[in-house]
Amino acid sequence: xxxxxxxxxxxxxxxxxxxxxxxxxxxxxxxxxxxxxxxxxxxxxxxxxxxxxxxxxxxxxxxxxxxxxxxxxxxxxxxxxxxxxxxxxxxxxxxxxxxxxxxxxxxxxxxxxxxxxxxxxxxxxxxxxxxxxxx
Amino acid sequence: xxxxxxxxxxxxxxxxxxxxxxxxxxxxxxxxxxxxxxxxxxxxxxxxxxxxxxxxxxxxxxxxxxxxxxxxxxxxxxxxxxxxxxxxxxxxxxxxxxxxxxxxxxxxxxxxxxxxxxxxxxxxxxxxxxxxxxxxxxxxxxxxxxxxxxxxxxxxxxxxxxxxxxxxxxxxxxxxxxxxxxxxxxxxxxxxxxxxxxxxxxxxxxxxxxxxxxxxxxxxxxxxxxxxxxxxxxxxxxxxxxxxxxxxxxxxxxxxxxxxxxxxxxxxxxxxxxxxxxxxxxxx
Numbered sequence: 426x427x428x429x430x431x432x433x434x435x436x437x438x439x440x441x442x443x444x445x446x447x448x449x450x451x452x453x454x455x456x457x458x459x460x461x462x463x464x465x466x467x468x469x470x471x472x473x474x475x476x477x478x479x480x481x482x483x484x485x486x487x488x489x490x491x492x493x494x495x496x497x498x499x500x501x502x503x504x505x506x507x508x509x510x511x512x513x514x515x516x517x518x519x520x521x522x523x524x525x526x527x528x529x530x531x532x533x534x535x536x537x538x539x540x541x542x543x544x545x546x547x548x549x550x551x552x553x554x555x556x557x558x559x560x
Numbered sequence: 561x562x563x564x565x566x567x568x569x570x571x572x573x574x575x576x577x578x579x580x581x582x583x584x585x586x587x588x589x590x591x592x593x594x595x596x597x598x599x600x601x602x603x604x605x606x607x608x609x610x611x612x613x614x615x616x617x618x619x620x621x622x623x624x625x626x627x628x629x630x631x632x633x634x635x636x637x638x639x640x641x642x643x644x645x646x647x648x649x650x651x652x653x654x655x656x657x658x659x660x661x662x663x664x665x666x667x668x669x670x671x672x673x674x675x676x677x678x679x680x681x682x683x684x685x686x687x688x689x690x691x692x693x694x695x696x697x698x699x700x701x702x703x704x705x706x707x708x709x710x711x712x713x714x715x716x717x718x719x720x721x722x723x724x725x726x727x728x729x730x731x732x733x734x735x736x737x738x739x740x741x742x743x744x745x746x747x748x749x750x751x752x753x754x755x756x757x758x759x760x761x762x763x764x765x766x767x768x769x770x771x772x773x774x775x776x777x778x779x780x781x782x783x784x785x786x787x788x789x790x791x792x793x794x795x796x797x798x799x800x801x802x803x804x805x806x807x808x809x810x811x812x813x814x815x816x817x818x819x820x821x822x823x824x825x826x827x828x829x830x831x832x833x834x835x836x837x838x839x840x841x842x843x844x
Contacts, residue, residue, distance in 0.1 A: 436608060438701040438785050440601040446731075454810055456765055469612060470765040494775065497611060498762075507701070509706055 429463035433479055435488060435504045442509045443479075443488065450502055451478040452495050453552075459495075461502055468497040472506060474548045476556045487512045489556035491549050515557040524550035564828065567821040571814055578810035584647065585803035591697065592733060592796035598698075599730060599789045606782050610749050613779050617748035620768045627717050627776045630745050636668030637689065637720040639743065639784070640710060641727040641791040642677035644694060649802030651728065651736065652676040658738040659726045660684075669681055669720070671711065673788070689714070699792065704785035711776050711784075715744045727787040730796040734801060736794035743783065746776055 433450050435443035452459045453475025472493040479486045493506035527547035533539065617623065640659050642652050656677060659670070669687040672678035678691045690710055695703055714720045723744040729737045764771055 427828055434604075436605045438602055438605045438782060439598070454765060459765075466763055467761065468765065469616070469771065470740040470763075473773055485580060493778075494609070494612060494771075496608075503608055505612070538702070 432501045435509045437506055437509050447479040447481040449480040461497055463500050465497050470495050475552050487556040489553040516523050516555050517557050518548045520553040522538045564824045567817055571759045571817045573811050578807055579805040581803045585800055586799035588796045592800055595793035595796050599793050602789055606786050609779055609782050611664040613775055614749045616768055616772055623769055623772055624843045625772055625776055627746050631721040633722040635720045636666050637723045639671045640677040641787055642674035643795045648799035651795055651798035655728050655738045656680050689770050699788050701785055704788055705781045708781035708784050725787055727791045730793040733797040736797055
């Protein structure tokens with residue numbers, strides 16, 4: 426098992442963000458986080474808002490994502506993400522500001538705000554901060 | 561024959577025009593390269609999403625979804641992608657002609673992306689349902705998403721029963737082809753790898769219906785995004801070619817005018833000499 430790897434490809438509409446052989450990958454599915462090791466059963470699933478974590482030789486890489494799809498087949502994981510940002514690309518200051526804004530909007534709860542939208546914004550900001558290691 | 565002064569003035573004016581066309585050509589060439597890279601970079605995503613969609617729909621052929629539902633096409637919508645600016649040869653004219661032909665056969669409304677298309681059909685009194693203009697150079701996926709959501713919304717609400725995408729396909733820097741394709745209702749693409757992928761027993765999470773509900777709008781957005789990128793690359797290709805030939809034409813004109821100028825100058829000198837000689841002879 427130790428010599429088995431999985432190929433992970435993270436693709437956004439704009440470009441291929443990540444393409445590497447890794448030992449283990451954790452994917453934020455819509456129904457909860459999902460860990461994929463080599464020899465995983467074929468799967469097609471929805472991708473939620475959260476952090477994609479890959480581990481290779483004990484080294485972690487984290488990417489923040491905001492939804493899409495994932496396909497696992499034959500030790501190959503293809504993640505079709507709407508956005509995927511590597512931890513070093515994330516603007517922590519902006520993400521923090523976005524979190525503040527979303528929290529304020531949720532706290533005030535006036536009738537004209539879109540609660541669902543604010544919640545999504547909050548979750549996206551939290552995922553970014555988590556991937557960047559700022560929290 | 562025009563005087564030497566007039567000729568000089570014309571040469572000067574053509575030269576400055578040539579400088580502009582040359583600069584535009586070079587700018588277009590640089591932008592084309594970037595646009596081409598973006599088209600290529602967007603391919604993996606578009607290909608994969610099509611593959612997943614094909615697998616989902618063929619493995620679950622009974623699934624129903626509003627975007628797959630075929631209706632009597634009473635109200636047709638054309639999503640037209642043109643440039644915001646001119647000076648790109650026949651690029652805008654070609655795509656507008658194609659869309660005008662489509663509208664002639666099957667009248668409908670237009671969702672205009674790009675200033676040229678909007679202005680053209682507004683002048684002709686065609687119903688412009690929505691417009692997206694001034695999108696700029698680097699079109700982010702968010703724009704395609706917005707357009708996609710707008711169109712999907714129209715379709716679901718039953719404002720339109722059929723949506724077509726009219727855009728220019730990028731073949732090469734020299735050739736661009738105006739094309740049209742049906743966007744809605746979605747016709748599921750055929751399975752890519754044939755039978756092999758159908759035999760694999762996939763786990764679906766969440767269930768196929770829910771996945772499909774997520775996937776279909778995304779598929780529309782990706783298709784629009786691809787069309788936007790192709791149209792952009794085509795625009796730059798067309799502009800580069802047009803400006804290249806404009807520069808060549810200017811060079812040709814300058815050559816011709818320079819020749820006439822030299823002739824005129826020679827004629828003037830000859831005339832002067834003969835006048836002097838004539839004057840000298842008269843003194844003898």
